[in-house]
Amino acid sequence: GDSVTQMEGPVTLSEEAFLTINCTYTATGYPSLFWYVQYPGEGLQLLLKATKADDKGSNKGFEATYRKETTSFHLEKGSVQVSDSAVYFCVLADSGNTPLVFGKGTRLSVIA
């Protein structure tokens, strides 16, 4: 079945550091890929998405490129802020109306 593997945290960075959270997937079809973010005590919010190979999703300074050749969707940000502290989930959707496949989540802590 489909699966998502993302780097385990926690990740602790200083403010303005570069962030990379690795994510790889396995899927039988042509999935869409997402990064969701969960701030403390809250639900999940969509951060960015890519629906086909070579698409780049971007939002709030975060970027991820859908790499079919390496089955990856790594999340990057050039300069993190304290407010970026949250849990980040790499997520795969194989088709409409099917459950999402979640990575285990990576907790990011950014310190001033």
Next chain:
Amino acid sequence: GAVVSQHPSRVICKSGTSVKIECRSLDFQATTMFWYRQFPKQSLMLMATSNEGSKATYEQGVEKDKFLINHASLTLSTLTVTSAHPEDSSFYICSAPKGRGYNEQFFGPGTRLTVL
């Protein structure tokens, strides 16, 4: 974007009581909704798929008599935790895809259940 609400956001109940959690799609119709459970510092675990007009589909290991799901309309699904016990304390989250074939899902804000 689409909006999904959940009610209540937090609930504390005594052991043995039942608790109902509502999930509503506010600006779109959802024939399917998903219920997840999240333990502290862990990922989301799919509990069941809620289908409008038919029975819910439960994941392996989820007790259907304990977690009753009713998809009452195209905008409302409810999860009832029956005879709740402390081990049922968790964060419950619902999601709904917007439209057939549209594989982005929209999440509710979650419900924190604490069973004393």
